[in-house]
Amino acid sequence: MSGALAGRRILITGAAKGIGLATAERFVKEGARVAALDRDAKALAALAGRFQGDKLCTFEVDVSDLASVSATVADTAATLGGIDGVVSSAGIDLIADIEAMALADWNRIIAVNLTGPMLVAQAAYPHLKAAGGGTIVNVSSGAGLSPLKHRTAYCASKAGLQMAAKALAMEAAEFGIRVNTICPGAVETELFRTSIDTAPDPVAAYEAVRARYALQRVASPEEIAAAILWLTSAESSYVTGTAIAVDGGRTFH
Incomplete structure (x- = not known):
C-alpha cells in the first residue's frame, strides 16, 4: 500500500457530498481506510x-445528536480497528435577517456546525490516544x-x-494529536449552489461572488480536499x- 495516508484509518463526517465527498475519495486514493459518515x-x-x-465503509449519523455520534464512532473504530484521524466536514448554512431568524434556526446551526465537530472529536479522542496520536481537521469557513x-x-x-480547535490543539498535543482548521472561501458544492440558485438573479449573484x-x-x-490531506x-x-x-x-483575514 502506498500514498500519503497509507495504513491510516480516517473518519470523515459530511462525506456523502461536497468537500467531505471529495476528501473521502482523495483519502482512499492516498491509501487510507475511510469511514464515511453522513x-x-x-x-x-x-x-x-x-x-x-474494505477501503471505505459508511455509517448514517446525525452529528448534532450525542447518542448517534457515540454509537457511530464506536462502530467506526470497531470496523476500522481503530481511528488515526478525523475530518469534520458536515455543515449547514443559514441566510436570514436577525429579525426573521427563529431561535430554532440559530440552535440548529450551532448544533451542526459547532457542537457536532465537538461531539465527534470527543468520541474519537480515546481512539486517537490509543493509536498513539493522530489528526483532527475541522472544515470551517472564511465566514x-x-x-x-x-x-x-x-x-x-x-x-x-x-477557537474550539485551537483550544483542543493545546490539550491534545500531550498525546501527539494535532488539531487544525480549514477555512474555505466559496466552493462549488450543493450548499453553495443552493444560496446562488435561490437569489433573485442567480447569474448576477454568482458573478458577484466570483x-x-x-x-x-x-x-x-x-482543491479543499488537497489542503485537508496536507493537514492530515x-x-x-x-x-x-x-x-x-x-x-x-x-x-x-
Whole structure:
C-alpha cells in the first residue's frame, strides 16, 4: 500500500457530498481506510457502491445528536480497528435577517456546525490516544474569519469552531494529536449552489461572488480536499492549532 495516508484509518463526517465527498475519495486514493459518515443514506449508498473491499465503509449519523455520534464512532473504530484521524466536514448554512431568524434556526446551526465537530472529536479522542496520536481537521469557513451580512448564526458557528480547535490543539498535543482548521472561501458544492440558485438573479449573484476572489473563480471541492490531506498527512507534522484560509485570495483575514 502506498500514498500519503497509507495504513491510516480516517473518519470523515459530511462525506456523502461536497468537500467531505471529495476528501473521502482523495483519502482512499492516498491509501487510507475511510469511514464515511453522513445523514444522507441514499448518497452514502451511492458512495459505497464505488469502492470495493474494505477501503471505505459508511455509517448514517446525525452529528448534532450525542447518542448517534457515540454509537457511530464506536462502530467506526470497531470496523476500522481503530481511528488515526478525523475530518469534520458536515455543515449547514443559514441566510436570514436577525429579525426573521427563529431561535430554532440559530440552535440548529450551532448544533451542526459547532457542537457536532465537538461531539465527534470527543468520541474519537480515546481512539486517537490509543493509536498513539493522530489528526483532527475541522472544515470551517472564511465566514469564521471575517463576517458576512445576514449570516449571524453561520459566522458565529464557524468562528467558534476555529477557537474550539485551537483550544483542543493545546490539550491534545500531550498525546501527539494535532488539531487544525480549514477555512474555505466559496466552493462549488450543493450548499453553495443552493444560496446562488435561490437569489433573485442567480447569474448576477454568482458573478458577484466570483469577483471577490483574486483568482476570479470559485474553488472545486477537490482543491479543499488537497489542503485537508496536507493537514492530515505527515507532511504537516509540525502544524497544529492553525486556521488556514484556502480562499483563492479572498483574504478573509
